[in-house]
Amino acid sequence: MPVQGIRSVTSARNGVGAFILQCKRLDFHYCDWAGSSRGMVSFLKHQLNAFAKQNPQIEIRVSPRPHKHPVIKGHYINGREKAVCVRNLEPEQIFQKVNLLKQNSGEKNKRTKKPVTSINDSVRGIWSPYHGGLKSV
Amino acid sequence: MFSRSVLAKAFAPPLEQVARPSLTATSTTFRACLHQSTTTTSATNPPTEPLSATVRAQSSIPAVQPTFQTSTTPVTRADVPADKQPIAPAFTTPLKVSQSLLSTLPQLTSQKPHYITAHLHDRPYLLTEGDDLRLPFLMPNVAPGDVLRFNRASLLGSRDFTLKGSPYLDERLFECRVRVLGVDSEPLRVKEKTKRRRRHVQQITSKHRYTLLRVMEVKAKSVEELQREGAIVEEEAKA
Numbered sequence: 109m110p111v112q113g114i115r116s117v118t119s120a121r122n123g124v125g126a127f128i129l130q131c132k133r134l135d136f137h138y139c140d141w142a143g144s145s146r147g148m149v150s151f152l153k154h155q156l157n158a159f160a161k162q163n164p165q166i167e168i169r170v171s172p173r174p175h176k177h178p179v180i181k182g183h184y185i186n187g188r189e190k191a192v193c194v195r196n197l198e199p200e201q202i203f204q205k206v207n208l209l210k211q212n213s214g215e216k217n218k219r220t221k222k223p224v225t226s227i228n229d230s231v232r233g234i235w236s237p238y239h240g241g242l243k244s245v
Numbered sequence: 246m247f248s249r250s251v252l253a254k255a256f257a258p259p260l261e262q263v264a265r266p267s268l269t270a271t272s273t274t275f276r277a278c279l280h281q282s283t284t285t286t287s288a289t290n291p292p293t294e295p296l297s298a299t300v301r302a303q304s305s306i307p308a309v310q311p312t313f314q315t316s317t318t319p320v321t322r323a324d325v326p327a328d329k330q331p332i333a334p335a336f337t338t339p340l341k342v343s344q345s346l347l348s349t350l351p352q353l354t355s356q357k358p359h360y361i362t363a364h365l366h367d368r369p370y371l372l373t374e375g376d377d378l379r380l381p382f383l384m385p386n387v388a389p390g391d392v393l394r395f396n397r398a399s400l401l402g403s404r405d406f407t408l409k410g411s412p413y414l415d416e417r418l419f420e421c422r423v424r425v426l427g428v429d430s431e432p433l434r435v436k437e438k439t440k441r442r443r444r445h446v447q448q449i450t451s452k453h454r455y456t457l458l459r460v461m462e463v464k465a466k467s468v469e470e471l472q473r474e475g476a477i478v479e480e481e482a483k484a
Binding site for chain 2: 121122123124125127129130208210211212213215217218219220223224225226227228231232233
């Protein structure tokens with residue numbers, strides 16, 4: 109009998125079957141008066157409509173935030189949120205920031221050394237000195 | 246054709262350009278095949294009627310949507326639009342399977358789960374189904390939700406059996422699909438640089454972005470499947 113790991117209940121893994129985008133909501137905050145919101149207001153007027161149409165799975169909220177710099181906040185399925193300040197940015201730069209929030213996984217930024225992370229049991233099993241190929245001294 | 250060239254860059258840059266003169270060694274032919282390409286495939290399907298701004302501006306009738314030509318790529322999945330269908334690889338010779346492989350392959354295919362050592366840019370990644378793969382680079386021209394098929398692998402195995410490639414397996418022997426989940430980034434790195442006899446420290450910052458993938462499928466094709474796809478059994482009387 110080979111050594112076996114402890115059996116566990118299956119956990120949902122997004123993308124193996126169905127795929128759900130991790131970003132569920134984007135909040136756009138702007139100020140009508142302040143100059144740092146000029147690019148943001150232009151983005152909201154001209155580009156946000158097309159972006160919302162292309163991404164129907166993302167809820168989009170636009171609300172004023174007077175006397176503050178413009179901010180885009182992304183809300184994710186894992187419950188976290190990411191905020192990006194877009195003061196004095198051009199509409200094209202803001203579009204890049206929006207794309208960044210859209211594609212993001214919502215996890216905290218971490219530096220990882222290993223490319224593969226797995227929750228599966230080892231396919232070939234764990235080596236055991238007591239099983240198979242025993243040699244007498 | 247555009248998505249094809251994009252994937253060629255992403256997967257096998259040197260080998261894809263080669264005119265492949267020697268196809269007898271089937272184990273050394275590789276070809277990238279994307280299952281669902283990016284949104285930038287407008288070049289393949291030109292609209293049938295040329296766009297004219299004057300007519301649209303003057304008439305109050307809603308303009309007829311330009312009809313797109315159906316591409317010649319084989320339709321394998323109904324839920325994927327026609328311009329995003331995978332491009333079938335054009336192999337010139339059928340897959341040759343030796344007698345020994347034919348006799349031992351059922352043992353591998355029937356024993357699940359499988360692992361695979363897939364190579365991407367000549368780096369090996371040991372993958373099983375459901376694994377997370379964070380590539381050490383940002384893959385260009387992919388969007389979240391896209392499905393890629395890895396076509397180069399050196400090992401494919403189960404608990405007791407392993408199929409080894411020399412150096413790589415023929416891509417028609419297995420299927421390995423991954424889904425693009427999104428783009429991840431690392432915390433800001435700050436590198437302090439100094440020069441001698443200069444009381445000044447430069448702070449160089451960098452923040453790399455990485456593509457997140459998830460393995461959807463690792464499958465060893467069975468003998469029946471290989472034969473249905475036109476594999477030829479090699480006679481090994483010489484040995």
